[in-house]
Amino acid sequence: xxxxxxxxxxxxxxxxxxxxxxxxxxxxxxxxxxxxxxxxxxxxxxxxxxxxxxxxxxxxxxxxxxxxxxxxxxxxxxxxxxxxxxxxxxxxxxxxxxxxxxxxxxxxxxxxxxxxxxxxxxxxxxxxxxxxxxxxxxxxxxxxxxxxxxxxxxxxxxxxxxxxxxxxxxxxxxxxxxxxxxxxxxxxxxxxxxxxxxxxxxxxxxxxxxxxxxxxxxxx
Amino acid sequence: xxxxxxxxxxxxxxxxxxxxxxxxxxxxxxxxxxxxxxxxxxxxxxxxxxxxxxxxxxxxxxxxxxxxxxxxxxxxxxxxxxxxxxxxxxxxxxxxxxxxxxxxxxxxxxxxxxxxxxxxxxxxxxxxxxxxxxxxxxxxxxxxxxxxxxxxxxxxxxxxxxxxxxxxxxxxxxxxxxxxxxxxxxxxxxxxxxxxxxxxxxxx
Numbered sequence: 537x538x539x540x541x542x543x544x545x546x547x548x549x550x551x552x553x554x555x556x557x558x559x560x561x562x563x564x565x566x567x568x569x570x571x572x573x574x575x576x577x578x579x580x581x582x583x584x585x586x587x588x589x590x591x592x593x594x595x596x597x598x599x600x601x602x603x604x605x606x607x608x609x610x611x612x613x614x615x616x617x618x619x620x621x622x623x624x625x626x627x628x629x630x631x632x633x634x635x636x637x638x639x640x641x642x643x644x645x646x647x648x649x650x651x652x653x654x655x656x657x658x659x660x661x662x663x664x665x666x667x668x669x670x671x672x673x674x675x676x677x678x679x680x681x682x683x684x685x686x687x688x689x690x691x692x693x694x695x696x697x698x699x700x701x702x703x704x705x706x707x708x709x710x711x712x713x714x715x716x717x718x719x720x721x722x723x724x725x726x727x728x729x730x731x732x733x734x735x736x737x738x739x740x741x742x743x744x745x746x747x748x749x750x751x752x753x754x755x756x
Numbered sequence: 757x758x759x760x761x762x763x764x765x766x767x768x769x770x771x772x773x774x775x776x777x778x779x780x781x782x783x784x785x786x787x788x789x790x791x792x793x794x795x796x797x798x799x800x801x802x803x804x805x806x807x808x809x810x811x812x813x814x815x816x817x818x819x820x821x822x823x824x825x826x827x828x829x830x831x832x833x834x835x836x837x838x839x840x841x842x843x844x845x846x847x848x849x850x851x852x853x854x855x856x857x858x859x860x861x862x863x864x865x866x867x868x869x870x871x872x873x874x875x876x877x878x879x880x881x882x883x884x885x886x887x888x889x890x891x892x893x894x895x896x897x898x899x900x901x902x903x904x905x906x907x908x909x910x911x912x913x914x915x916x917x918x919x920x921x922x923x924x925x926x927x928x929x930x931x932x933x934x935x936x937x938x939x940x941x942x943x944x945x946x947x948x949x950x951x952x953x954x955x956x957x958x959x960x
Contacts, residue, residue: 656841731950733950
């Protein structure tokens with residue numbers, strides 16, 4: 537369904553990969569990252585990253601929802617009365633989330649079980665609502681699609697980095713593959729990494745490293 | 757009664773929305789710069805959680821669950837509407853937030869002035885929807901669900917006021933440049949969450 541929508545949109549706007557549009561994808565990966573710079577969508581980023589597999593599934597689910605709701609809202613943007621726009625946006629997002637939820641339940645049941653309420657919580661994920669408000673309400677469907685995909689990728693990037701360290705240090709494995717055992721080294725998992733506290737500290741350090749590299753500073 | 761107290765204590769300290777489940781983190785980080793505003797948002801969250809969770813409990817148990825509609829007619833006993841859960845819950849939450857906003861505006865303009873901008877934000881606070889979704893997964897009755905809702909809200913209020921208090925003091929410390937702001941806040945939340953771990957296994 538989302539693929540079909542995406543194709544139609546791509547055919548309509550020919551110069552889709554102009555310099556400006558490429559920026560829509562590359563900016564959210566670093567200088568405009570939804571998690572570390574815009575401070576959106578933190579809840580799920582911390583909660584689903586104990587292992588890499590659920591983190592990957594969650595990122596894909598979020599990217600699909602963000603991109604497709606961005607397109608729908610962007611198509612309807614001139615007809616939505618501004619007073620009730622939040623509830624219209626929520627209805628569109630909830631519809632996509634229900635579809636993603638049913639798909640995950642049907643095809644990757646064990647991961648769906650592990651993600652528990654967090655698939656449903658994509659509805660209130662601030663990335664989705666934030667991008668709808670900040671971008672899709674004022675831009676054409678083509679760029680909105682790219683913006684959704686870009687922000688989904690930026691979110692996924694951070695999720696995978698955090699998931700990598702938590703699973704490696706917490707359980708000694710990557711995507712369920714026991715790295716340390718394969719190398720013949722005995723490793724006792726560090727339980728702290730699997731706890732909420734470990735996740736927060738890792739995200740803090742990721743932000744630290746990223747900002748040392750790109751020079752972004754907050755006053756105070 | 758003892759059961760209710762136990763659920764209340766558990767939802768405030770042990771299953772704290774922030775430190776155990778990371779729910780409502782976005783507004784938690786964004787609005788925790790001053791104690792006063794943090795307290796206002798916290799109160800609004802307590803209220804909305806306390807109202808929406810019992811309403812969603814009623815909807816789940818009398819409309820959405822399989823066979824829940826049999827009170828209308830015996831023919832509906834096989835209907836299972838639980839796939840509509842997300843959209844119904846979010847509609848209830850958005851409507852309740854809107855109603856609360858109008859009521860507060862009418863009856864207490866002073867409170868509205870201090871809370872005003874935060875109220876609409878609550879509709880998209882994951883702690884609210886998350887509370888309803890957790891409630892469905894647990895075998896609570898109506899009273900227990902209400903206590904759970906209020907308790908989770910109070911836990912969230914405690915967490916945000918505590919963080920705001922620490923962040924007000926942080927202004928005077930010399931934090932490395934790139935870590936300033938968001939980075940150090942995350943590490944702070946991590947440390948506070950470690951503290952809350954001591955409530956683990958706590959029961960009445």
